[in-house]
Amino acid sequence: MDLKKLIREVPDFPKPGILFYDVTTLLKDKDGFGTVIDRFEEHFVNHRVDVILGIEARGFIFAPAVAYAMGTGFIPVRKPKKLPAEVVSVEYELEYGTDRLEIHKDAIKPGQHVLIIDDVLATGGTAQAVAKLVERLGGTVSGFGFVIELDFLKGREKLQGYSVYSLLHY
DSSP: OOGGGGSEEEETOSSTTOEEEETHHHHTOHHHHHHHHHHHHHHHTTSOOSEEEEETTTHHHHHHHHHHHHTOEEEEEBSTTOOSSOEEEEEEEETTEEEEEEEETTSSOTTOEEEEEEEEESSSHHHHHHHHHHHHTTOEEEEEEEEEEOGGGOGGGGGTTSOEEEEEEO
């Protein structure tokens, strides 16, 4: 199945000069959505994966479905002040400024192998920050899975040493 045909390209969003790759058109196609989940499962089936982590917001769409398919649990990584119990946080660089992500302090047990799933790999800053959270809690990153990778932004370079799998490259 050609998943690229299911991705809507929106020019000048969220600002002029940006070409946005919209996954909502893929999500509403049951075969397309199923193909994404199946391909992640097929790729990571031979990796040790104890739990799957999804990054807010669109990682929350794909990661739980992959977790279900692989017979594991799901862990959310959220923006600040969204999780009710004690958290560990990490600050990371954006193009203009910084942002912060949080995870429950007890979400990952030391020694657990964690697969990180998100919709897009752009500059790699968010993914790199999440890897730091996993490792700070004593987990091991089993790999990263992305629906879309924007090759021209070279985000993969920030994830050297990790297994990175992207379904679509732009």
